[in-house]
Amino acid sequence: IAGITQAPTSQILAAGRRMTLRCTQDMRHNAMYWYRQDLGLGLRLIHYSNTAGTTGKGEVPDGYSVSRANTDDFPLTLASAVPSQTSVYFCASSTDGHNEQFFGPGTRLTVL
Amino acid sequence: GQNIDQPTEMTATEGAIVQINCTYQTSGFNGLFWYQQHAGEAPTFLSYNVLDGLEEKGRFSSFLSRSKGYSYLLLKELQMKDSASYLCAVGDSNYQLIWGAGTKLIIKP
Numbered sequence: 549i550a551g552i553t554q555a556p557t558s559q560i561l562a563a564g565r566r567m568t569l570r571c572t573q574d575m576r577h578n579a580m581y582w583y584r585q586d587l588g589l590g591l592r593l594i595h596y597s598n599t600a601g602t603t604g605k606g607e608v609p610d611g612y613s614v615s616r617a618n619t620d621d622f623p624l625t626l627a628s629a630v631p632s633q634t635s636v637y638f639c640a641s642s643t644d645g646h647n648e649q650f651f652g653p654g655t656r657l658t659v660l
Numbered sequence: 661g662q663n664i665d666q667p668t669e670m671t672a673t674e675g676a677i678v679q680i681n682c683t684y685q686t687s688g689f690n691g692l693f694w695y696q697q698h699a700g701e702a703p704t705f706l707s708y709n710v711l712d713g714l715e716e717k718g719r720f721s722s723f724l725s726r727s728k729g730y731s732y733l734l735l736k737e738l739q740m741k742d743s744a745s746y747l748c749a750v751g752d753s754n755y756q757l758i759w760g761a762g763t764k765l766i767i768k769p
Contacts, residue, residue, distance in 0.1 A: 590664065590747070590759035591703070606756065638702060645755035648693060651702035 551575065554639050554652040561629050561659050569624045569655050571639030579642045580622040581606075581649060582614060584635040591638065597622055598645055629659045662686045664760035666748050671766045672738055680733045680746050680763045688753025694722050694733045695747040697762065703747055707733070735765075743767045 552573040561567050573580065578599045583591040593606030597616040611633060613625045622641075626633055636656050640649040663685045672678040684692070691710040695703040709715055709724035709731060721734040733746055745762040752758055 588761060590761045591749075591757075592759070593756055596756065646690065646751070648705040648708060649757065651704070653702050 552652040558656040567626045571622045573641045577641035581640040582624045583638045631659045634659045662758050666760040666763045669764045677736050682731045682748035684750045686750045686752045690751030692731050693749045697745045
């Protein structure tokens, strides 16, 4: 692994299903983030983690949950997907909250 | 509320210079970032300003005026590969980034 990876690349999901988007970084960054990007809107922060073991809510956290059991992994879970969660999801990391963020390649999620 | 404004779309000619403006109103200020995002790809970091003035990095420069809540990204000697969206983001009082919707830059030969 080099940098930050996400899986899956894309997914079509039936409404009501549970889904976990995976994010892994090998840069030993303390801070990690989950964003969604929708056409015409800026990136919106869903959840973040400043360090392993801690998480916080961003601008649009409803319907999503995260965990940060270790430094490298930061999965995002949709407990019961709804069509409004159709979006491109980006995971990002930074050395701490003060520096530039490095982004994963994104997951394109469609909820039908 | 918090707000980042930048033009939706701009068009420029290969070899020319283009300036992309960004104005912001945020709760606190902890730096302004510019990112480039090619279609279907992830954003990549371009520049960071925390003090007033101009930061130059090759063909790209970024300017900040904190008193005016204003920044611009200047791209010189435009190349076709510069066709992309340019995202302005501001670190707020909690060091979270507030993002503009992005400016789609179209380069014509």
